[in-house]
Amino acid sequence: MKVIYTDNNATTKVADEVIEEMVPYLGQFYGNPSSMHTFGDQVGKKIKAARQQVADLINADPDEIVFTSCGTESDNSAIFSALNAHPDRKQIITSTVEHPAILNLFKFLRDKKGYDAVFVPVDKQGHLDTDMLYNSLSDNTAVVSLMWANNETGVIFPIPEIAKKVTEKGILFHTDAVQAAGKIPIDAKAANVDMLALSGHKIHAPKGIGVLYVKKGLKFHPYLIGGHQEKGRRGGTENTVSIIGLGRACELAAAHLPVMDKEVRQLRDYLQDQLLEKIPGVSVNGDLENRLPNTLSIGFDAVEGESILMLLDKEGICASSGSACTSGSLDPSHVLLAMEVPFKSAHGTIRFSLSHYNTREEMDHIVATMVPAIEKLRAMSPFWKDGKMV
């Protein structure tokens, strides 16, 4: 069966160009980039080039790029570095809709390390309550960490504006840009952020490679203490193959930004409009304007997400749900709950996240599968009768 992959916020296909770039370094060129011989140094040169490619995607200097093992490591190291920079400050601020890489870290710091963690709420559209954020800032604030774009809804926070206000007060600002990178333009310099996290597998590079941008001049406290790699900011022999792949992926991502903004956005809007038109009792979650061009979080009244996913899976369609049943937790996603999405549609929320590999035919196939799937599930739902919720 042909797979229709619309789960690109979970992970992405490794681009053929990326694989091609990596293969020689997986086999033939296995040298250590730090070695004092030409054989190792040719890998070192390649990594230098990759560092430049990554820096170019987010308008950074190559020196500001630290390679890590994943987005989660980047997020964790950023926060720990900030805390080490200000051991006297005990307040940390984030939002209620972060990825677990930040959310659970903040809960850990609150519960086990005695930090005063502030979780700034969002409104029904997923916008951050910036008034509350600004009012919470104080001399005691060690770091503010906010995601650039939300993985579930695609809602974009106004990071440049927020970072300016936060850093003006002498408070460190980190942003989790794992979902934003490659989908919308990111200018780390102009945004005034101190640190910024990326992850390779969300932008058509392999899994297990991440980046932490560390602003020039910022004193960084390493999380992995070891060798001199990454200028002492992250010990451990480099994941050479993946770094080289990530470099190429960043170059491709930069070239594809206009495609994301136009073609992928049109495909997403087409899918959204078709589903809204052909199925009653449907609502889109999050701000429709300030949203990643590839993401559609859409709730179907009176049906449950896992059931929808199973019917999609039967047709080879890959998507995710905001429902409890798929994740092993029992409540719907914390993001939808924070946005006060009503239970009637939160349990039946599906996230489609597209890439430039998707086609219009695939969108048509998804719609043609969704229409009877929702009908079938509603025919057995005790909460749906005569075309509406009961």
Place this chain on the structure above:
Amino acid sequence: MWDYTEKVKEHFLHPRNVGELEDANAIGETGSLNCGDALKLFLKVNENERIIDASFMTFGCASAVASSSALTEIIKGMTLDEAAKVTNDDIADYLGGLPKEKMHCSVMGKAALKKAIANYRGVQILEKPGELVCECFEVTDLEIIDAVKENNLETTEDVTDYLKAGGGCGKCLDRIEEVIASVKAKG
């Protein structure tokens, strides 16, 4: 992805006895939209207290639908006394087993059946007797005690798997622990 048996998948994709039963004379409802799953069970019982037809309407995940479908197949043809003895394990076994975290789907089937039988016999089951332990999923201490005894549950995770209690905000976990301990203490 959940490790569902072929039987679970088959009953989800082709559920038996779906829909309202026009001439049902016993109905049992359990769950809610907020909790993420709900089941409405319809029975047609003849003058000899035999279930001559059964149907269901379910909102929930694949295993909730499959459990409901299995339940209706199991009880059709049984007398109410026989049906009253059906356990949540019987429902899970009929499907070749359920993932542990999904046992609450079979418990939901059992609960709806109990209510439908009471409904036919005109017995009032006091709505949610006992003291409320889990607010998120509206589960009382008596329900936890029953589930612990019937299924030999040991830990709070077991209780969450079977009743969902504790699986939301988690603030009731200490109280669940106490209830389990009290059951074990009594032997």
